[in-house]
Amino acid sequence: MSGLKLTNVKKSFGAVEVIRGVDLDIADKEFVVFVGPSGCGKSTLLRMIAGLEQISGGDLFIGEERMNDVDPSKRGIAMVFQTYALYPHMSVRENMGFALRFAGANKAEIETRVAEAARILELEPLLDRRPGQLSGGQRQRVAIGRAIVRHPDVFLFDEPLSNLDAELRVHMRIELARLHQELKTTIIYVTHDQVEAMTLADKIVVLRDGRIEQVGSPLQLYDDPNNIFVAGFIGSPKMNFFRGIAEPGGIRLADFPGQIIPSPVTLAEGTEVTVGIRPEHFSAEGIADLDVIVEIIEHLGGETYAYARDKGADLVTIATDNNRTLKTGDRYAAKFDPADILVFDNDGQRLR
Structure with a gap:
């Protein structure tokens, strides 16, 4: 289990600066949500933590180790993307265990970890099905299970519910909150939906134009916003x-x-x-x-x-x-x- 620390983290694409000096502490076992309008830099910041984007300036620490130049596979993180990206020719069991098999884990360990993840996500009856036989919510749970089996220090979620209908989104929010309580690990979650942020987060990070506008618990941001942007963004209907x-x-x-x-x-x-x-x-x-x-x-x-x-x-x-x-x-x-x-x-x- 690990916390994270970002110190004056920046990201530029040529002359265009998209992350403009972010300072942030994330405690061990905290559920932190990055929220903000499209183009604010929240997914870019998540990808920098994952190692999928290089850091142009500043430092990223996971635990006590500086991670700027560490390979993504060695950062102790697992990422769940907006698209499920499941292998259509593999069963649920094979999809969930693929990363472990690729890493050289033995068959018994793979079976144990897949069974544990399937229990947590209530996927046990579906283990022998293929993705084409699953609903959208079930596919998303398989994608989450694929991350769980790796036993990461930090989970990263990049708008994982955006492809689901309204009813499934509500159901999956509840499932994610329950998952965090059971796994007791650090989760960083990106969304543009402030309702998701309010219902899931221990701590919300509100971003705009590559900068942090305010950090706090959902009710702190709702009751005591620092500026008109946060006041208008947090709350539905808006202020x-x-x-x-x-x-x-x-x-x-x-x-x-x-x-x-x-x-x-x-x-x-x-x-x-x-x-x-x-x-x-x-x-x-x-x-x-x-x-x-x-x-x-x-x-x-x-x-x-x-x-x-x-x-x-x-x-x-x-x-x-x-x-x-x-x-x-x-x-x-x-x-x-x-x-x-x-x-x-x-x-x-x-x-x-």
Whole structure:
């Protein structure tokens, strides 16, 4: 079992720098998720850890050993890719044991490790089937099993659920969380899906443009984002943002000039800010409100979301406590507690 340490790690393709000085500590047995929009560098960073991309600058340590120039096969890692990459002519048993057979392991050891992985992943009834006889979720479990049999120090997952349908994604998230609890090993997982990040991670690393924006537990990032990017990226539906200006008594919102909201932070008069309110922070108990007209209603069974605006204002997303009487065209007072708002400066940095 091993932790990892990245110190000022950089990656360039010619003159284009795609990873721009990443510093990160990953503890032994931690489940860490790299999340961010497409092109942010999360998969490149994972491939650098795996040894599939050379490190242009900085240092990578797995355990106490510097790994910059160590061959991928000797790093003690196993990687599960977005595509299953199973051999179609081999059985599940043969696919899972192939890497061990290629490495020269004896038959008894291969059988023992394959049987152990099959038990963990509930693949025992499928061992004699071929990939073409399996569902997408079963194929993904075989790909994970192929990694488990190697007994790696670190598992690397590169968007492994992106090819699955919504129901299978939920099921596989649960399976991966259970797998981490059973194996008790270090896992680094890449996804662009912040719901996956929130539900799986011990620690989330939010990336943008090759840099780390913030690192923390899912709830730390949700409750206490450092900037407007993290605040908007973490959370579904995403946070609402409003332009505002500080006045005596609080913040006047540009789209709702009749409302001055008490500010949770001290601001100089005339300071331009952005105010963030999460959809679930609208409630019937708030002392402030936004007067809006409902445009769209989403009834999701256990919860209801209203999308509303006033005149030319931006659309506001409101969680309505499963209000089933609300209709399109209704005027609605979206109440909230000013203590729940977040305030950001013109550079997008959080004001505390």
